[in-house]
Amino acid sequence: MSELEARYRRLLRWYPRTHRATHEEEMLGVLLTRTEPGRRRPRLADSADLIRGAARIHLRNAFGPESASSWRSAFALAGLVSALVLACDLMALRLIGVAHGHRGDISAIIPLTLPMVIALILRAPRWLAAGSAWLWGTAYIAWYLPTQVFSFASGTDNPGTYMFDSGQPLPVILYLAPIALTALLVTLRPQRPTLPHRTIIGWSALLTVAAIAQTLPPFLTPFLSYEAETAFLMLPLTVLAVAAGYAARTPTGRRTILLAAVPVLLTVGNELLIRLMTGSRLFGSLGLLIPLMIMIWLARRETSDPEVAVHG
Amino acid sequence: MRQMQEPTFLILTALAAGPQHGYGVIADVEEISGGRVVLRAGTLYAALDRLRAEGLIESDREEIVNGRVRRYYRLTGEGALRLSAEADRLARHATTAVRRLRQGFSTAWGLS
Numbered sequence: 001m002s003e004l005e006a007r008y009r010r011l012l013r014w015y016p017r018t019h020r021a022t023h024e025e026e027m028l029g030v031l032l033t034r035t036e037p038g039r040r041r042p043r044l045a046d047s048a049d050l051i052r053g054a055a056r057i058h059l060r061n062a063f064g065p066e067s068a069s070s071w072r073s074a075f076a077l078a079g080l081v082s083a084l085v086l087a088c089d090l091m092a093l094r095l096i097g098v099a100h101g102h103r104g105d106i107s108a109i110i111p112l113t114l115p116m117v118i119a120l121i122l123r124a125p126r127w128l129a130a131g132s133a134w135l136w137g138t139a140y141i142a143w144y145l146p147t148q149v150f151s152f153a154s155g156t157d158n159p160g161t162y163m164f165d166s167g168q169p170l171p172v173i174l175y176l177a178p179i180a181l182t183a184l185l186v187t188l189r190p191q192r193p194t195l196p197h198r199t200i201i202g203w204s205a206l207l208t209v210a211a212i213a214q215t216l217p218p219f220l221t222p223f224l225s226y227e228a229e230t231a232f233l234m235l236p237l238t239v240l241a242v243a244a245g246y247a248a249r250t251p252t253g254r255r256t257i258l259l260a261a262v263p264v265l266l267t268v269g270n271e272l273l274i275r276l277m278t279g280s281r282l283f284g285s286l287g288l289l290i291p292l293m294i295m296i297w298l299a300r301r302e303t304s305d306p307e308v309a310v311h312g
Numbered sequence: 313m314r315q316m317q318e319p320t321f322l323i324l325t326a327l328a329a330g331p332q333h334g335y336g337v338i339a340d341v342e343e344i345s346g347g348r349v350v351l352r353a354g355t356l357y358a359a360l361d362r363l364r365a366e367g368l369i370e371s372d373r374e375e376i377v378n379g380r381v382r383r384y385y386r387l388t389g390e391g392a393l394r395l396s397a398e399a400d401r402l403a404r405h406a407t408t409a410v411r412r413l414r415q416g417f418s419t420a421w422g423l424s
Contacts, residue, residue, distance in 0.1 A: 023357055029380040030334045030353045046352055053354025057361050066365055 003040050005032065011047055014054035016061055067251065074255030076193035079185035080121050081256060082263040083133070085240065086182060087114040088204050089267050092211030110140050121186055122193065130187040137179040144175065174270045178263040185259060203243050210235040211268065230275070230283040234291060236268040241291035245298025257295075316398045322349055323359055324368065324387060324395040331372035331386040334360070360385060368394055 001009075008031050012024050031046065042050075061067060090111035117136045121129045214235050247253030266273070269288060276284030316324075319341070326332055326340035337360075338351045351359075363369045368391035372384040387395065417423075 019357075019361065023383075025381045026334060026383050027353050027357055029377070029382060030338065030356070033335050034338070034353070046354070049352035049354035051354070053356075053358035056358040060362060060365070064365065 004035065004042065007042055008032070008050075011042065011050045012054075014051055016054075016057060019057055061251070067255075070251045071255055072190045073194070073252045074259055075185065076189040076191050077195065077252070077256040078259035079129075079133075079182060079189050080118070080193040080195065081260045082178065082182035082185055082267075083114065083118050083121055084200065084204055085207065085260075085264045085267050086178060087118060088207040089211050089236070090114060092208050092215070095208075096212060096215055110136075110143050126187070126189060129189070130183065133183040133186040137183045140179060141176060174266055174273070178266040181263040181266075185263070203239070207236055207239050207268075210239045214271070226280070226283055230272070230287045233271045233275075234287045237265075237272070237288070237291040238294060240264060240268060241295040242298060245295040248295065248299035316394070319349060319351060319355065319359060320363065321395070321398055321402075323351075323356070323363065324391055324398075327369060327385060327387045328392070328395060331384040333382045333384050337385070363391070367391070 005028065008028055009024075012020060012027060015024075031042070094111055114136060117132045120132045124132075214232055216232060244253075244257050248257055272284050272287040275287065322341040322344055323337055325344055326337045332340060334353070334356060338356060341349055341351050360369065364371075367388055369385050370388050372386040374381055374383050376382070
């Protein structure tokens, strides 16, 4: 392979995988035919044209008319995934509470009613699924913010925890946004989500276990290092990164990740985000970056299944 | 119907007489436009990808030249219809422009 050909091949890596599989050799033939003998580097204009062409194809694959059905499926799945992640997180918190003897009052049941909303998201028409999501979200926020978030400001119940008050936007963003965004995604869904039940149950169980494990360090030892504590906080996000890494191999999966990223990150990554925003930039960013790298690595791993490697 | 961009029109025109491979299309477009439009590989294959998605062209056949695949493209029925409609539109505009220029010339020289 000549130096010029190797350089052209590097430029062609900007193109979608499926486009390369079909057209790489053909394009290379055209590029090399048009090049005068003795040239070792592509012309600047040719390089810019190749990158521009790759960007156009990526954009058309992502947003063109052919992507419409994939976007519809992704909207449907994003609402379901956000609700599932929220349910697993709340279930983990409730189980930990019960394990410590905090049975709570009747309002503590609100988080546990989310699986019923998920059943409606899976089975019911859109108006019913969206209505139940908004109703649940309103009830949860009405109970959660005054009792669980702003009560921290008094510093009596949970000494040493972040001191929020109702004038700060951070708790509102962290706790309201995932619920509102999940309800919004369910409202905007154009069709019912389709995901195998075994997949839903398997990943939900794994995520719940990871969310429980996330809270263990203070009970294991009071002298746990900051690095080890961050590693525990990363667990739920890492489980989701693995799931997202496999999902990212399909166009619908990639679009679902894009749509569900914010509510999911705010739900399971909020401890890491708080670290990032409250001074522990190194550990906060590492805790967010490592799962992201795992997701990208899994998504880019070659697969032998040709159905999986589709453009988008 | 959306107006056709000039490179698209020229690519479809290059394929109107029969199937062509990528380099053939580039050379033909340069010739048709009198050297004014020189397509590069990135632009050509982005356009071919879009035209294929819109159903205006399709793959005709492949051959191996110097160990590389050379793919030929051809117009579809829909592509021929779109090209024909665009050519009619341009021809109408050109005819009107020529007629009015002649009218203006005649008026200026007092011939009408």
